[in-house]
Amino acid sequence: MTIHHQEIELIDSFEQIAVEIYPTAKEGSKAVAAEIAALIREKQAANQRCILGLATGSTPKYLYAELVRLHKEEGLSFKNVITFNLDEYYPLEPDALQSYHRFMKEQLFNHIDIPEGQYFIPDGTLPKDKMKAYCEQYDQHIESVGGIDLQVLGIGNNGHIGFNEPGSSINSHTRLVTLDNSTRLANGYDFSNMSQVPRLAISMGIGTILKAKKIVLLAWGSHKAKIVARSVEGSSSEHVPASLLQQHPNTKFVIEESAALELTRYKEPWLTGDCEWxxxxxxxxxxxxxxxxxxxxxxxxxxxxxxxxxxxxxxxxxxxxxxxxxxxxxxxDTITGWPGGKPHANLPNHPERPEPASKRVLIFSPHPDDDIISMGGTFIRLHEQGHDVHVGYQTSGNIAVTDEFLLRFVDFAVGFDTMFDVDRSTSSKILENAKAFIRLKKPSEKDTPEIRAIKGLIRRCEAKATCRYVGIPEENVHFMNLPFYETGLVEKKPLGDEDIQLTVDLIRKIKPHQIYCAGDLADPHGTHKVCLDAIFAALQILKNEAWMKDCWVWLYKGAWQEWDVHEIEMAVPMSPDQVLQKRLGIFIHQSQKDVVPFQGSDLREFWQRAEDRNANTADLYDRLGLQKYAAMEAFVRHRF
Known part of the structure; x- marks a missing residue:
């Protein structure tokens, strides 16, 4: 027993905060929900109130869903619970689509039995000259009910907790804060464009947070790995607000495996004791x-x-x-100019099989431009080398078209009727109605089905133009329009049976020898993850069909990151001319150029990110002592 304890000490010896790691965000959220439920029941048994501090954003959604399930299916009551939320945008009406008031009601409060007067969220509607007194009262209210028993936190890419940006004092209290530009960019996907993202917010201070009796910070996704490691293993500093949690006596991070990849126990496990090589x-x-x-x-x-x-x-x-x-x-041996396999070649260590010489290839593209952005060089090469290439565009991508861009097309279509004296048709009236809607559209209002259809059509036309550019025949272009995506909001529906069946049907129709799909889980609003889950679920349904034994699945990454060099199983090099050819293919997607609605914290356009990422992969191979190429696209094989 003593030896086991020493091994645990070595494994986490670099970590200054306790870390629990789970295979998935859902499993981690379920564990935290069980902990909260146990605390609520313990307080109920003692006839005491349970005071919770709650967070918003995408991170706690699974947690709240599990708490709702525990209430509905296992009788967990919230009647003795009082909650205080960390933050709210300022100024913002409580019924705005982006409001944390609305978020909390939709995700949690409307589905449980907590009395209406027992949950508190900062008020983003008060005049600025009343905010100081209001924030002081907020902190006093927390103290008056006995302080927070358990505080739930997320973490920003710059280490912010709540809206306490880098530089926030460890002694800070609830207050009005200025949002860092990186935070506004990261949260921009909730808004139609960056100009609508508030520059201010109300946030509990770090001092307020540290008064909680217990703190649990949640982090999901590989894009959080660096800041998690910095917060847990680096020095405690106000430059990284989450690292200040090292000074709290009862804090833990609950993270999924992809968010743990930069921890020493994952990144360099040989430094933490014996490891399996x-x-x-x-x-x-x-x-x-x-x-x-x-x-x-x-x-x-x-x-x-x-x-x-x-x-x-x-x-x-x-x-x-x-x-x-x-x-x-x-x-x-991972480097190849023949991503579909080199025909009639005896290369036992080649990433792909030489036969059949001409393969049926299915490229899944979560959005209508991920194919050309993420693997455009390989896409073009597969076609040029004689393979029967199909593209499955999984979603319409309609929410990524700005209102301003749509108006260009509406003006053209309506003007076309006028210029050539064409009779006003139903379609013309739809376009005029669309223009009128956008003119009066409120920042918190979602698009009508007609507007979404027009925006989807814009992206569909761009995708078809890209396929023509590559040389793909129109019958090989498949628009799947998976239903989970069609909400008109960033918030999507869960993956459903219809999404999976549509994926099964397309794979079964083509019977591909190769499938390419996006394994990039750092997509800021999660569409790639849902699309990948749909493919994996479809493969499980299809795996026993005879033709599937000849089907290989390759994962590419998108605009957000690249595979680590040690993971790469196939690297497809590109010459300078091929890099330019890919760039011109990306340029076809004009609705995504210049201003990217959902770009996260990266200010570069998609073509710039793709080129930089591909050039960096080539540079890594060069630094390791291999051939020097202008760029490389990288893939990892998925074995199912």
Missing amino acids: TPLLIRKAVTGLALKLNKPILMLTDKDYNENGLNDLIVQYGSAYELNIKELNAIR
């Missing part, structure tokens, strides 16, 4: 060491390995030379 972990160690020391793999020495905690590998392989040769050759 799998082929993937060996490659991670070798490539990581080469990049860390800025040496090609073949230049790494026994001393390099020994001084960086990797003596076990030298013992296993006998020398750095043998290990270096093995890993360099394996990485070299």
